[in-house]
Amino acid sequence: xxxxxxxxxxxxxxxxxxxxxxxxxxxxxxxxxxxxxxxxxxxxxxxxxxxxxxxxxxxxxxxxxxxxxxxxxxxxxxxxxxxxxxxxxxxxxxxxxxxxxxxxxxxxxxxxxxxxxxxxxxxxxxxxxxxxxxxxxxxxxxxxxxxxxxxxxxxxxxxxxxxxxxxxxxxxxxxxxxxxxxxxxxxxxxxxxxxxxxxxxxxxxxxxxxxxxxxxxxxxxxxxxxxxxxxxxxxxxxxxxxxxxxxxxxxxxxxxxxxxxxxxxxxxxxxxxxxxxxxxxxxxxxxxxxxxxxxxxxxxxxxxxxxxxxxxxxxxxxxxxxxxxxxxxxxxxxxxxxxxxxxxxxxxxxxxxxxxxxxxxxxxxxxxxxxxxxxxxxxxxxxxxxxxxxxxxxxxxxxxxxxxxxxxxxxxxxxxxxxxxxxxxxxxxxxxxxxxxxxxxxxxxxxxxx
Numbered sequence: 001x002x003x004x005x006x007x008x009x010x011x012x013x014x015x016x017x018x019x020x021x022x023x024x025x026x027x028x029x030x031x032x033x034x035x036x037x038x039x040x041x042x043x044x045x046x047x048x049x050x051x052x053x054x055x056x057x058x059x060x061x062x063x064x065x066x067x068x069x070x071x072x073x074x075x076x077x078x079x080x081x082x083x084x085x086x087x088x089x090x091x092x093x094x095x096x097x098x099x100x101x102x103x104x105x106x107x108x109x110x111x112x113x114x115x116x117x118x119x120x121x122x123x124x125x126x127x128x129x130x131x132x133x134x135x136x137x138x139x140x141x142x143x144x145x146x147x148x149x150x151x152x153x154x155x156x157x158x159x160x161x162x163x164x165x166x167x168x169x170x171x172x173x174x175x176x177x178x179x180x181x182x183x184x185x186x187x188x189x190x191x192x193x194x195x196x197x198x199x200x201x202x203x204x205x206x207x208x209x210x211x212x213x214x215x216x217x218x219x220x221x222x223x224x225x226x227x228x229x230x231x232x233x234x235x236x237x238x239x240x241x242x243x244x245x246x247x248x249x250x251x252x253x254x255x256x257x258x259x260x261x262x263x264x265x266x267x268x269x270x271x272x273x274x275x276x277x278x279x280x281x282x283x284x285x286x287x288x289x290x291x292x293x294x295x296x297x298x299x300x301x302x303x304x305x306x307x308x309x310x311x312x313x314x315x316x317x318x319x320x321x322x323x324x325x326x327x328x329x330x331x332x333x334x335x336x337x338x339x340x341x342x343x344x345x346x347x348x349x350x351x352x353x354x355x356x357x358x359x360x361x362x363x364x365x366x367x368x369x370x371x372x373x374x375x376x377x378x379x380x381x382x383x384x385x386x387x388x389x390x391x392x393x394x395x396x397x398x399x400x401x402x403x404x405x406x407x408x409x410x411x412x413x414x415x416x417x418x419x420x421x422x423x424x425x426x427x428x429x430x431x432x433x434x435x436x437x438x439x440x441x442x443x444x445x446x447x448x449x450x
Contacts (some may be wrong), residue, residue, distance in 0.1 A: 004163045005239040007159040011334065013249055016236055017256035018171045018317030020226045021178070023105055026311055027286040030268040033219050036214045038062040038269075041295030042262070044218040049254055052440040053222045055432040056390055060245045062409045064237025066330050071095075071231030072327035074238060075396055084400070087392050091231030092329045096345070099322035100352040101377045103155065103441055104317040107147035107357070108287060109138060113312055114147075116304035121294040130295055134287045139361040144355045152353065155319045156346040159327055160339060163239050167320055174313045179260065181310040186267040188303070189274075198270030202262075220444050224382060226257055229390030229441075232321045246410055260314075267307075279358065286311065303437050323349075361381035387445035391438060398434035406430065 006012035008400060033041055067074030071091035075084045138144055158166045183191045190199055236312035240249070252408070253435060268290070275293050293302040323345060332339035359366065368376055397406065407426060418426060 005241065006168050008207055009244055009249070010162075011172055011335060012236070012240055013252045013256075014171040014175045015074050015167050015321075016233070016249065016253040018105055018175050019232050019236065019258075019321035020139075020253055020257040020318075021175070021260045022225075022314050022318030023102075023109075023286075024221075024225050025261045026264045026268075026314060029221065029225070029283055030265045032217060033202060033265050033269060034272075037206055038201040038208030039203055040207065040209040041214055041218055042265075043205045044204060044210060044214050045222060046258070047214070048219045048222040048440075049226070049258060051432065052219060052437055053226055053228065054058065054250060054254060055437045056223075056228045056394055056441065058246060058250045058410075058429070059394050059433055059437070060228060060233035061237040061240075062397055062401070062406060063393060064234035065240050065242070065244075065246065066405065066409050067234075068165065068238055070238060070332055071234040071325055072329045072333060074234050075393075078140075079396070079400055082400070084392075086165055087389065087396075090385065090392075091234065091387050092326055094381060094389060095230050095322045095325040096349070097352075097385075098381055099152075099319060099326075099345075100264065100349045101356040101374055102315075102322060103152045103319055103349060103353050104144070104148045104269070104357045104374065105150035106155075106312070106319055107144060107149070108138065108310045109308055109315050110151050111143070111147045112287060113293070113305060116291075116294075116301050116308055119301040121291045121304040122301045123295060125295050127292055127295065130291050131288060135293070138357075139364075141358060141362050144357045144360070148353050148357050149350055151315070151319070152346060152350055153163060155323050156342050158316070158320055158371040159323045160342045162338060163324075167324060170320070171317060175256075176316050178310055178313040179263070180319070181306055182260065183314075184265045185303070185307055185310065186263050189267050189271040192271055192274040194274040194276075196269035198273030199266065201273065202265055202269055210222060216443065216447050217433070219440055220447065223390065223441070223444055225261065226254060227318070227321065229386040229388075229393070230322075231325050231389070234393075235325050236321065237360060296319050319367065383447075384445070387441055391441045391445060394433055394437045394441060398430070398438065403430060406433075437445060 005373060006015065051279050058192050061076050063078065064071075067077040072088040075087050084410060115133070120382075122135070160166065161169075176237060223229065227379065237246075240246075268285070271293055272289070277289060277293065290307070291304060294300040294307070297303055326345045327338065327341045330336045330344060331338055334341075336344070355363065356374040364372055366373060369378060404415055407413070407418070410426070410429075411422065413424070415423065
């Protein structure tokens with residue numbers, strides 16, 4: 001099947017890194033660092049992404065490129081028999097459902113960028129006004145929906161341009177710019193008086209704080225941060241050239257995501273220590289605590305504008321990958337033009353996302369287990385659907401695919417043709433895919449249930 005693909009390895013690496021790097025790196029990773037012991041969590045996190053996440057991501061790469069299809073039919077194309085066909089529907093539903101509520105947060109970011117350009121986070125702004133701004137904004141019936149729609153529209157326009165002219169070209173611009181901006185913010189943060197305590201907290205592990213809970217939290221962060229179990233890596237891998245080195249691309253993707261997470265931690269945690277403030281939790285860290293700090297810094301509105309522009313770039317690079325999966329399904333299986341496919345996905349996500357946004361305000365009385373609609377989406381997808389989908393992929397690659405097919409996809413040669421060194425590492429990798437990764441994913445899945 002003749003399909004559009006990435007033009008270069010560099011562009012594909014940036015696109016894959018952009019999918020992984022997102023809002024979770026900026027607000028969730030610093031919070032996890034603070035909650036689970038700083039350097040102790042960072043050390044365990046490194047072990048998790050090497051031992052657990054790398055085999056899972058490589059498994060999705062293998063399925064995507066070998067199947068030469070999007071997430072919906074890649075596994076079915078490799079193995080049309082058996083119970084595997086159901087995975088396709090799940091792999092399209094997860095990124096689409098995530099897109100609906102993820103773009104709500106993207107809209108918040110766009111709104112805060114707009115507010116920072118209006119000098120709302122300057123020294124003349126009262127702390128009370130800044131602190132109450134977030135709650136006042138998200139509970140409104142119109143403004144959050146409008147900004148959600150604008151963010152979603154920007155994503156749709158990029159995807160409309162296609163894989164090469166849209167995803168790849170934008171990633172080549174956005175990702176280097178994003179890293180540069182966050183490096184500048186991190187450098188400023190770490191040079192504030194008292195910030196050295198925050199830097200020490202990040203990089204000096206206290207081994208007494210390493211517990212089973214820290215391992216589980218680090219594993220969950222690695223799993224969700226790298227977009228595994230969402231069908232995204234399978235779809236993007238189907239756009240890779242057949243000569244692309246899958247282990248190398250997976251390594252670059254994981255390293256880029258890890259590096260950005262550390263930079264984000266260095267940009268946020270030291271400044272919190274410098275001002276003696278709590279890290280907060282979740283979105284409150286980015287949309288409540290940090291704006292309050294920006295207002296106390298010289299040129300605070302300018303720093304806030306630069307920061308929220310970086311957050312916006314991170315959000316868009318991830319929303320592009322979420323948007324591309326359902327569009328790929330419509331193009332490949334419903335034979336729709338890309339224009340029409342983007343329009344349908346945009347309209348559906350706009351309506352469902354609006355409902356998620358309104359659950360903070362007019363629809364807040366609709367709850368299940370004390371969770372509003374937005375929280376139901378986030379909790380169900382993150383704790384149940386994503387781990388289950390990742391579990392299915394590693395089971396398929398580890399137990400259904402032949403080792404010779406895995407070897408051919410990774411090394412482009414047969415197992416007997418491998419030298420002793422490559423054969424050893426191949427056997428280690430197969431063992432990790434068959435045993436270690438499924439056990440780790442199952443642990444994350446059960447942690448969401450228990």
